[in-house]
C-alpha cells in the first residue's frame with residue numbers, strides 16, 4: 001500500500017533500521033473497539049488538519065515517523081463502521097504532536113505513550129490512498145503485527161523453559177536435583193509442546209500472508225496461533241518461575257521480567273478475548289457476540 005513516492009521516502013530507511021516508525025491507532029475510548037476512533041482529519045485547502053488523542057503508542061517518544069489512523073468521515077455519517085477511516089504518514093517531531101510516556105509494568109526498554117494532535121497540519125500527500133478505506137489497508141498491518149507478537153511470546157517462553165531446565169538440573173533441595181521431579185517436568189513439557197504447535201501455526205499464518213491469502217484467511221490462522229501461544233507462554237513462564245523458587249522473584253534471574261513481558265501479550269496488540277471472538281465468529285460461524 002502507499003504511493004510510489006511514499007514507499008521511496010520511507011521503506012528503504014525503515015528496512016535499513018535508519019528510521020523508526022510508530023503506529024497510532026488506539027485511543028482512550030477505542031482500544032478493542034478500534035472502529036470507534038474519534039481522531040479527525042479534515043481537509044483545509046491542500047493540507048490535512050488532524051486533531052485527537054491516542055494512547056499506548058509504543059516508540060512515539062523517539063520515532064521519526066508515525067502512521068496515524070484517523071477518521072475522515074465521522075462514524076455517525078459512515079454507511080458502515082469500517083468506512084471513513086484513513087491512514088496518514090507524519091514526520092516527527094512536530095510541535096503539534098504532544099507525547100507523554102506512560103509508566104508501565106514491563107517492556108520498559110520501549111516507552112508507550114499518550115499522544116495528542118493539536119491542529120497537526122500535514123501535506124495532501126501524507127494520506128495513504130484511498131481515502132476513507134484505510135481500514136482494509138490496516139488489516140494487512142494488523143495480521144503481521146499479531147504474528148510478530150506471537151513470535152515474541154514463543155521466544156520469551158522458550159527462553160524461560162531453557163533456563164528453567166538448566167537450573168532445575170543443578171538445583172538440589174532434597175537428595176536429587178529438582179529437575180528429576182515429574183511435578184515440575186510435566187507442566188513445562190506440556191507448555192513446550194503447545195508452544196511448538198503454536199509456532200507452526202504462526203509460520204502457517206506468515207506463509208498464507210506471503211502468498212497473498214485474504215485477510216480473513218490469514219486472520220483465522222494468526223489469531224489461533226496468538227491465542228494458543230500466549231496461554232502456553234504464560235504457563236511456561238509461570239512454571240519457570242516456580243522452578244526458580246524464591247530466586248524466580250529476584251530481578252537477578254530475569255524470570256520476573258519475562259513474567260511481566262509475557263503478560264503484555266495477553267493485552268496487545270490484540271486481547272485474548274478478541275482473538276477468540278475472531279475464531280468463534282469467522283472460523284466457527286458463531287453469531288457475533290458483541291455490537
Ligand SMILES: Cc1cc2nc3c(=O)[nH]c(=O)nc-3n(C[C@H](O)[C@H](O)[C@H](O)COP(=O)(O)OP(=O)(O)OC[C@H]3O[C@@H](n4cnc5c(N)ncnc54)[C@H](O)[C@@H]3O)c2cc1C
Pocket residue numbers: 022023024025026028030031032033055056057058059104107112264267268269270271272273274277289290
Ligand atoms: C504496552 C502496550 C503497548 C501498546 N502499543 C500500542 C501501539 O504501539 N499502537 C497502538 O495503536 N496501540 C498500542 N497498544 C494498545 C493495545 O492494542 C490496546 O491496549 C488493546 O487493543 C486493548 O485495548 P484497551 O486497552 O482499550 O482495552 P479495552 O478495549 O478497554 O478492553 C478491556 C477488556 O475487555 C475485554 N473486551 C472488550 N470487548 C470485548 C468483547 N467483545 N468480548 C470479550 N471481551 C471483550 C478485552 O479483551 C479486555 O480484556 C499498546 C498497549 C500496551 C499495553
